[in-house]
Amino acid sequence: MFEAKIDAGVLRECIETITAIVDEGKLKIAEEGLKLRAVDPANVAMISFELQSDVFDEFRFAAKEAESGAEDTSESKAETEVGIDFTKLLGILGIGGREEVELELDEHAQKLFTKMGCLAYTVSLLDPSSLRKEPKVPELEFPVQVIIETEEFRRTIRAAEKIGDHIVLGVDGEVFYMETEGEMDKLRLGLRKEQLIHLTPGTLHSLYSLDYITAMSKGMSHAENITLNLGKDYPLQIDFEVAGGKGKVSYLLAPRIESE
Amino acid sequence: MFEAKIDAGVLRECIETITAIVDEGKLKIAEEGLKLRAVDPANVAMISFELQSDVFDEFRFAAKEAESGAEDTSESKAETEVGIDFTKLLGILGIGGREEVELELDEHAQKLFTKMGCLAYTVSLLDPSSLRKEPKVPELEFPVQVIIETEEFRRTIRAAEKIGDHIVLGVDGEVFYMETEGEMDKLRLGLRKEQLIHLTPGTLHSLYSLDYITAMSKGMSHAENITLNLGKDYPLQIDFEVAGGKGKVSYLLAPRIESE
Amino acid sequence: MFEAKIDAGVLRECIETITAIVDEGKLKIAEEGLKLRAVDPANVAMISFELQSDVFDEFRFAAKEAESGAEDTSESKAETEVGIDFTKLLGILGIGGREEVELELDEHAQKLFTKMGCLAYTVSLLDPSSLRKEPKVPELEFPVQVIIETEEFRRTIRAAEKIGDHIVLGVDGEVFYMETEGEMDKLRLGLRKEQLIHLTPGTLHSLYSLDYITAMSKGMSHAENITLNLGKDYPLQIDFEVAGGKGKVSYLLAPRIESE
Numbered sequence: 091m092f093e094a095k096i097d098a099g100v101l102r103e104c105i106e107t108i109t110a111i112v113d114e115g116k117l118k119i120a121e122e123g124l125k126l127r128a129v130d131p132a133n134v135a136m137i138s139f140e141l142q143s144d145v146f147d148e149f150r151f152a153a154k155e156a157e158s159g160a161e162d163t164s165e166s167k168a169e170t171e172v173g174i175d176f177t178k179l180l181g182i183l184g185i186g187g188r189e190e191v192e193l194e195l196d197e198h199a200q201k202l203f204t205k206m207g208c209l210a211y212t213v214s215l216l217d218p219s220s221l222r223k224e225p226k227v228p229e230l231e232f233p234v235q236v237i238i239e240t241e242e243f244r245r246t247i248r249a250a251e252k253i254g255d256h257i258v259l260g261v262d263g264e265v266f267y268m269e270t271e272g273e274m275d276k277l278r279l280g281l282r283k284e285q286l287i288h289l290t291p292g293t294l295h296s297l298y299s300l301d302y303i304t305a306m307s308k309g310m311s312h313a314e315n316i317t318l319n320l321g322k323d324y325p326l327q328i329d330f331e332v333a334g335g336k337g338k339v340s341y342l343l344a345p346r347i348e349s350e
Numbered sequence: 351m352f353e354a355k356i357d358a359g360v361l362r363e364c365i366e367t368i369t370a371i372v373d374e375g376k377l378k379i380a381e382e383g384l385k386l387r388a389v390d391p392a393n394v395a396m397i398s399f400e401l402q403s404d405v406f407d408e409f410r411f412a413a414k415e416a417e418s419g420a421e422d423t424s425e426s427k428a429e430t431e432v433g434i435d436f437t438k439l440l441g442i443l444g445i446g447g448r449e450e451v452e453l454e455l456d457e458h459a460q461k462l463f464t465k466m467g468c469l470a471y472t473v474s475l476l477d478p479s480s481l482r483k484e485p486k487v488p489e490l491e492f493p494v495q496v497i498i499e500t501e502e503f504r505r506t507i508r509a510a511e512k513i514g515d516h517i518v519l520g521v522d523g524e525v526f527y528m529e530t531e532g533e534m535d536k537l538r539l540g541l542r543k544e545q546l547i548h549l550t551p552g553t554l555h556s557l558y559s560l561d562y563i564t565a566m567s568k569g570m571s572h573a574e575n576i577t578l579n580l581g582k583d584y585p586l587q588i589d590f591e592v593a594g595g596k597g598k599v600s601y602l603l604a605p606r607i608e609s610e
Numbered sequence: 611m612f613e614a615k616i617d618a619g620v621l622r623e624c625i626e627t628i629t630a631i632v633d634e635g636k637l638k639i640a641e642e643g644l645k646l647r648a649v650d651p652a653n654v655a656m657i658s659f660e661l662q663s664d665v666f667d668e669f670r671f672a673a674k675e676a677e678s679g680a681e682d683t684s685e686s687k688a689e690t691e692v693g694i695d696f697t698k699l700l701g702i703l704g705i706g707g708r709e710e711v712e713l714e715l716d717e718h719a720q721k722l723f724t725k726m727g728c729l730a731y732t733v734s735l736l737d738p739s740s741l742r743k744e745p746k747v748p749e750l751e752f753p754v755q756v757i758i759e760t761e762e763f764r765r766t767i768r769a770a771e772k773i774g775d776h777i778v779l780g781v782d783g784e785v786f787y788m789e790t791e792g793e794m795d796k797l798r799l800g801l802r803k804e805q806l807i808h809l810t811p812g813t814l815h816s817l818y819s820l821d822y823i824t825a826m827s828k829g830m831s832h833a834e835n836i837t838l839n840l841g842k843d844y845p846l847q848i849d850f851e852v853a854g855g856k857g858k859v860s861y862l863l864a865p866r867i868e869s870e
Contacts, residue, residue, distance in 0.1 A: 178512070178535065185509040208545065209506060213535040246729060249705040252698075275698065275733040285728065438772075438795065445769040468805065469766060473795040 110309025145336035173216030232319035237287035260295020370569025405596035433476030492579035520555020630829025665856035693736030752839035780815020
């Protein structure tokens, strides 16, 4: 059993962080809140998403009964997993205003009810076995952390898109830089430690596909700051908060090998 | 002879209600005002439009002389019918601001002059014989009337478009509902009598093509409320006012047969 | 050597007047400021552009050393010519806000550095020999001058686009007019002397391609007034100021021969 109420704007903000990476995924519901981990179809980008139950105006969850045809309903699990088409859900939520959304799960019928004012939206859950398996989070150690204003990062990505297909993120001493090259031109953002919220000094950089970072930069638009976790020719992990700090998002992106 | 002046915004609002259904049509001009009745090319939707002459800042009409080559100009009719390309006229009116528009008909040259400030637009009238015949309004009796805020109706239509191709409109006791189904999902607006401006209680519903209702919902965007006239597997008639109550619009839409 | 600082909005406004006619061109840099003269690929439209150095917050220019491989660096010229892809530069400038832009020319490396805050953009200069030769400005005498509010002109062009492919600009006594004809309809703007800022009375008109005037009308969007220089079946010259009067733009457009 899962029933909850939440501000429509907060829910949209959360789902937008997910749809930046995947259209659909397995959402885990537990007493503590919601969780999702999913990898994009090309296995290049991953999202880890968590939303605490106390951001909801109401949040009621009781562990799911066993799914098997057998009658042993006594057995129960501490969390429930449901397959959701987030892109479709976001489309419907996008119509509404800033009102409250009611969510209700019907596990037997495999449906999610969404109510916004007088408008009720019912969507069939996706069969979890038809969805990609939840990815393992690789064990990573990032030597460098950079905390930057989201808008500065997003503006640079928008400019970089006009020039190239890849982008280098790196630190050079006490400077964090983003660099993209086209055939004729080159764009570089360089920010000194004092222009950033935080910087671990170092000397390293990695190359990433701009398409994925562009998608991620849309997903982070409601966060004020983001934390970039960097290494040398290493994955990029971007962490930020949503829902007033009650939601946590991590994007993980595989590096590209530089051809030079 | 027809000469008139009208606020550009009011004229645009009126023409938008027409172009929601047809691109071109036969406009009847008489001392009382303007009238149009037209059916869409697929014979599925009809508009009846009336605009009182007193909404115009100036309105002068004198009955048209006989059109025949003969010299009997003594014979006259109480109204004149002109073929107009409304979509084109709306395009030109859309450029202007909120200024006054002057209209002048030249029946001999078969032209309509439109003047907005220093900008004069002259359009040839369409040959009425090239246009579809004015449809007969079928005799209909609607057991149920629902008066609803236009924005609530339009918002539901926008959400429904994301899901399916058809929509059910109906009443169930003292509840008015709109319902659309997709392959995986279902959307339902349910409004109790006290959430509506008016409701005739009953139990009936009909299915309609969403494309037509979407077009109509654009045409009604300036009206505050609309009246839905409903029956069981029956046409839908939507009535509303424009031009501050001086204009009346009725859309009529044939039902679809439910396949179940 | 060329180094300069300028308000980003002013620079964008200037480049937009150029990209209305050409994507790329040879910019001349001298102590007095910047100059460009370029003709569109079809040889129908020309732009002459001048921007005074005192609109810049900083402007430092030293004549370029000889380009030849020889060592005679003592020889110098009073101006430098650089090939620039303006459309690309405008795209990058469009990302930024209203901040200051720093420009720096590296003639040896044939690069232009552009710095907006922490974002540095480096673009390779185009080889001037690959660009169209600077056009000669034909000697023209215009019997009639009309000064008109830019917005009135632009609004008429927007309406004309909905109707035809060509537009007539002319004066008839003390009236300036713009006229375009479609198959079924005709649009005419007529402004009397007192509705204009200036008018030389006369009787003449010329026909122009609307596509080019549409492009030009985008380039002039920041100017309050424009001066139209007109003749009988003669080129059109449109003059206006940008950058608070410190920049001057002239568009020249060849007439079309009327087929009637």
